[in-house]
Amino acid sequence: MSSHVVEWVSVKNHSALVALTLMVVILATGLTLPVFGQVYKADSQPRIIDITAKRFEFTPNIIHVNAGESIIFRIRSEDVTHGFYIDGYDYHLEIPPLSTVEVGPMQFNELGKLKIRCSVTCGPIHPFMVAEIIVEPNYVLPVFLVLTAGMFGTSVAYIGTRPKNRMLGISTEKELDILRIKVIGPVLKKFLQWRGSNYALLWPNLVIFMIVFASGFVGNPTGNLNFSIAVVWILWFAAVEFMILLGARLWCTLCPLPAFGEWSTRRRLYGVHRLKKWFSLGRKWPKQLDNMWIGALSFLGISLIVPWLVTRPIISGLLFVGLVSIATIMHLVFTKRNFCRSICPAGAYIGYHSVDSLFSVRSRDKGTCDKHIAKECMQGSPNGYGCPWLLYPGGNNDNTFCGQCFECLKSCSLDNMTLKLRMIGKDLPSIAAKAKGKFDEAWMGFIRFTLAPLYMIVFFGPTFWIKDWGNMSNVYGANWPTIGLLTPTPNALSNWLGWAVIVGGLSLAVYPAIFYGFSWLAKQAVGEVKQSAKDLFLSFSYALAPYGMTLWVAFALSLIMVNWAYPLNALLQDPFGYGWHLAPIDKFTWSPLLANMLPYIQAPVIFIGLAFAVNSTYNIGMKLFEDHSKAMKATIVMGVLHFAAALIVMFILAG
Amino acid sequence: MRQGKHSIFWEIIALGTLILGLSFLGVPMLDAVLKPSPPHGIVIRLNIVESSGFDPSVITVKRGEPVKIILHGMDVSHSLVVPDLGIDSGPVEPGKEKVVEFTPDKAGTFVFYCGTLCSVKHHFMRGTIVVEE
Amino acid sequence: MSEVKKQTELIENSALKDIVEALRLQYEGYSITRDSIVNPLTKVVEYIYDAHQAHLTNKEQCSYAGSVLVDATLEETHRRFASDVAKANKVYLAGIKLANLVWRRLDEVTQTQHKTPFATLGQITDQIVEAACRAML
Numbered sequence: 001m002s003s004h005v006v007e008w009v010s011v012k013n014h015s016a017l018v019a020l021t022l023m024v025v026i027l028a029t030g031l032t033l034p035v036f037g038q039v040y041k042a043d044s045q046p047r048i049i050d051i052t053a054k055r056f057e058f059t060p061n062i063i064h065v066n067a068g069e070s071i072i073f074r075i076r077s078e079d080v081t082h083g084f085y086i087d088g089y090d091y092h093l094e095i096p097p098l099s100t101v102e103v104g105p106m107q108f109n110e111l112g113k114l115k116i117r118c119s120v121t122c123g124p125i126h127p128f129m130v131a132e133i134i135v136e137p138n139y140v141l142p143v144f145l146v147l148t149a150g151m152f153g154t155s156v157a158y159i160g161t162r163p164k165n166r167m168l169g170i171s172t173e174k175e176l177d178i179l180r181i182k183v184i185g186p187v188l189k190k191f192l193q194w195r196g197s198n199y200a201l202l203w204p205n206l207v208i209f210m211i212v213f214a215s216g217f218v219g220n221p222t223g224n225l226n227f228s229i230a231v232v233w234i235l236w237f238a239a240v241e242f243m244i245l246l247g248a249r250l251w252c253t254l255c256p257l258p259a260f261g262e263w264s265t266r267r268r269l270y271g272v273h274r275l276k277k278w279f280s281l282g283r284k285w286p287k288q289l290d291n292m293w294i295g296a297l298s299f300l301g302i303s304l305i306v307p308w309l310v311t312r313p314i315i316s317g318l319l320f321v322g323l324v325s326i327a328t329i330m331h332l333v334f335t336k337r338n339f340c341r342s343i344c345p346a347g348a349y350i351g352y353h354s355v356d357s358l359f360s361v362r363s364r365d366k367g368t369c370d371k372h373i374a375k376e377c378m379q380g381s382p383n384g385y386g387c388p389w390l391l392y393p394g395g396n397n398d399n400t401f402c403g404q405c406f407e408c409l410k411s412c413s414l415d416n417m418t419l420k421l422r423m424i425g426k427d428l429p430s431i432a433a434k435a436k437g438k439f440d441e442a443w444m445g446f447i448r449f450t451l452a453p454l455y456m457i458v459f460f461g462p463t464f465w466i467k468d469w470g471n472m473s474n475v476y477g478a479n480w481p482t483i484g485l486l487t488p489t490p491n492a493l494s495n496w497l498g499w500a501v502i503v504g505g506l507s508l509a510v511y512p513a514i515f516y517g518f519s520w521l522a523k524q525a526v527g528e529v530k531q532s533a534k535d536l537f538l539s540f541s542y543a544l545a546p547y548g549m550t551l552w553v554a555f556a557l558s559l560i561m562v563n564w565a566y567p568l569n570a571l572l573q574d575p576f577g578y579g580w581h582l583a584p585i586d587k588f589t590w591s592p593l594l595a596n597m598l599p600y601i602q603a604p605v606i607f608i609g610l611a612f613a614v615n616s617t618y619n620i621g622m623k624l625f626e627d628h629s630k631a632m633k634a635t636i637v638m639g640v641l642h643f644a645a646a647l648i649v650m651f652i653l654a655g
Numbered sequence: 656m657r658q659g660k661h662s663i664f665w666e667i668i669a670l671g672t673l674i675l676g677l678s679f680l681g682v683p684m685l686d687a688v689l690k691p692s693p694p695h696g697i698v699i700r701l702n703i704v705e706s707s708g709f710d711p712s713v714i715t716v717k718r719g720e721p722v723k724i725i726l727h728g729m730d731v732s733h734s735l736v737v738p739d740l741g742i743d744s745g746p747v748e749p750g751k752e753k754v755v756e757f758t759p760d761k762a763g764t765f766v767f768y769c770g771t772l773c774s775v776k777h778h779f780m781r782g783t784i785v786v787e788e
Numbered sequence: 789m790s791e792v793k794k795q796t797e798l799i800e801n802s803a804l805k806d807i808v809e810a811l812r813l814q815y816e817g818y819s820i821t822r823d824s825i826v827n828p829l830t831k832v833v834e835y836i837y838d839a840h841q842a843h844l845t846n847k848e849q850c851s852y853a854g855s856v857l858v859d860a861t862l863e864e865t866h867r868r869f870a871s872d873v874a875k876a877n878k879v880y881l882a883g884i885k886l887a888n889l890v891w892r893r894l895d896e897v898t899q900t901q902h903k904t905p906f907a908t909l910g911q912i913t914d915q916i917v918e919a920a921c922r923a924m925l
Contacts, residue, residue: 094748121750123731206673220730275835275839277844374851381852381858381859485706577729578690579752
């Protein structure tokens with residue numbers, strides 16, 4: 001094992017080692033930044049800051065204080081009861097309706113920005129009712145900007161040392177056969193080759209989905225007290241980002257949405273139907289739709305209603321009922337997983353980022369698969385179905401559409417399929433080099449990459465109007481009986497159109513246009529190559545797969561670390577928000593975990609993403625041009641764009 | 656019918672667990688069993704008037720017998736005020752509970768209402784408590 | 789007389805030769821019993837009979853029947869996986885040939901309709917299995 005590790009990470013080049021070490025120093029600096037504090041002499045007279053709280057905003061929403069200054073907050077609620085919580089301070093203040101509460105005098109010794117959050121459920125958007133305290137002088141922003149520049153510089157310096165087939169010092173050629181690891185391997189293999197493994201893995205999620213349906217329709221109308229919101233949009237949404245990183249499409253293994261359709265077409269829950277005959281019309285899915293377009297656009301479509309989706313149980317309930325219905329009907333018409341490949345919004349983005357996962361399902365030896373005439377991984381055998389995702393698993397080199405159902409592990413009679421652990425970005429260059437005409441995946445990348453910082457602003461930023469536009473100024477939670485409360489006013493609808501133009505415009509047009517501009521510049525910088533600017537645009541867009549993933553990991557961190565109590569209470573105590581006490585323990589109190597540390601955890605995650613983006617661009621460039629200096633030039637041009645994006649995120653985190 | 660490689664036994668087991676799984680759809684129906692009601696207690700869920708207000712909004716108690724009311728906040732902070740009986744629960748936070756205990760000493764029908772501004776229609780959030788002889 | 793002639797034709801049939809050769813390879817190092825020949829071949833014939841009755845397509849089903857044979861022979865030797873590709877391919881192709889043979893016979897029978905297909909199935913199975921056993925044991 002240890003010799004393996006040495007082989008994977010050995011860096012022979014000294015300057016590369018220096019660059020990598022500097023990167024680690026930058027990450028460590030980001031993480032340890034909050035250790036430093038600042039203290040100024042307190043003024044004798046405390047300053048009073050008046051804050052008005054109303055659903056779902058604090059006014060003023062950005063409060064500048066001087067370090068060490070003595071502050072009294074005087075908070076008035078204009079409508080219902082609100083809470084007042086400052087990250088890292090143990091106040092859980094309650095502000096009754098139409099009354100004023102004072103807190104302080106208090107002093108802030110932090111380096112940068114703190115968030116004020118509402119701590120008493122005040123309505124559907126309550127978890128995202130946020131204001132900011134900026135402690136002046138704000139040292140964090142310039143330090144973050146310098147660190148970002150440092151990260152960009154060291155990344156470029158690192159690729160300047162001509163790392164071949166490496167991602168930040170780790171080989172992208174080496175793979176670890178998980179099923180051959182001592183002890184774990186054989187047990188895992190036995191389990192995955194057991195026919196009941198899929199069903200066993202899926203069953204708990206089936207139960208969870210039933211509760212999601214029930215709570216979406218008849219549970220508590222307030223989102224954060226309802227299972228369908230708290231568990232799906234806080235816990236699941238955050239968990240999926242980590243699942244992609246560690247397990248690629250692991251969620252698709254566990255997902256119950258298409259299961260009803262699949263079981264119907266197979267007429268089996270457990271075994272393989274003896275006769276190779278499907279309960280399905282067996283139509284062919286149109287070839288021009290066999291791509292990521294519908295999935296990408298449906299993900300964007302969901303983002304257009306996201307302020308409602310993640311706060312109103314009934315919207316989630318209806319969405320899931322709709323998805324299950326479509327998936328089932330599609331199975332009965334097209335037999336296989338065309339829903340998951342082409343329609344499912346989650347399937348699209350999980351698949352897009354999965355190419356950068358540490359995990360993959362691959363054949364041990366492709367030669368064996370090529371020689372094997374039966375191709376049981378495609379046509380199926382009495383032990384397992386042929387690939388439901390319509391791949392040739394034996395020769396597969398791309399995680400995008402591998403749903404990890406492990407049927408090929410079961411059907412292969414040569415024991416040639418396995419699970420492999422590898423470095424992020426292994427398949428990326430070859431996939432990117434073949435990107436001709438794959439606009440669908442490029443736009444999936446743009447949508448995901450643009451929406452991550454946008455979500456950071458919308459959900460955890462202080463700007464109220466954008467939340468309000470997306471939310472159509474609605475203050476009601478809703479389940480099935482109260483769905484009428486969601487009827488929007490004409491004014492709210494026109495605001496929502498504004499929101500839709502912002503979200504859709506940025507992700508579909510503005511960012512892709514900028515990206516194309518940089519691709520054109522890269523083409524000019526590289527000089528004579530056979531690829532056109534459009535080819536470079538499509539190929540280099542794949543660098544957004546790892547980069548976008550890290551942005552979403554950063555977002556997921558803030559989602560789960562701040563709101564962990566809501567899903568836990570829904571899971572363990574009170575799924576429907578009815579006041580049940582299922583577990584014999586106290587309900588968890590909402591109290592963010594290390595919330596004052598969040599920017600210092602998120603920033604290094606994004607630094608890593610930037611380094612991934614630069615290194616991926618270089619690897620893609622090497623694959624395209626097979627020339628170091630050309631790849632280097634293209635990387636620097638594209639890198640500037642990635643660097644700029646990181647700077648913008650730093651402004652969101654600390655500015 | 657000829658048996659396949661995998662016996663029908665496991666298929667039936669799986670079908671059983673599937674039905675068990677699907678039955679979780681009916682968990683909300685267990686509300687009557689699972690809601691925390693102490694002996695001689697009444698649970699009132701507090702909703703804004705736009706959804707369902709006090710749920711239930713009419714409660715019946717007996718004069719001279721101790722009453723325990725559990726208030727459960729559903730959406731925003733509410734409270735329960737019965738001026739005629741001198742009861743004020745104080746604000747009940749959503750997702751939390753508050754217990755009000757009292758012994759009604761006079762019979763009759765009394766109005767209770769929400770004492771914490773909760774929505775535009777807050778002033779319509781009312782209910783009735785009937786104290787029987 | 790005609791019965792014997794038919795059997796001789798079958799033995800000369802390349803399909804049967806392939807099956808015998810493939811099974812010999814597959815069972816190398818394992819003892820060959822009557823069961824280990826009868827069971828896999830019967831499974832293939834039964835499978836094709838069912839597929840034919842269900843009016844499925846020849847090509848897809850015969851190809852799958854090859855996998856049925858591979859799996860059944862592995863089961864006879866209590867293995868989960870085949871040892872190498874060459875052997876697995878031989879067995880697979882033999883299975884396809886056998887399936888095609890049976891399919892054609894079933895086609896003939898259903899077209900002429902002078903016998904019930906199920907009785908024919910028994911006859912076909914008997915002929916093929918007996919011939920294979922005679923060649924191998």
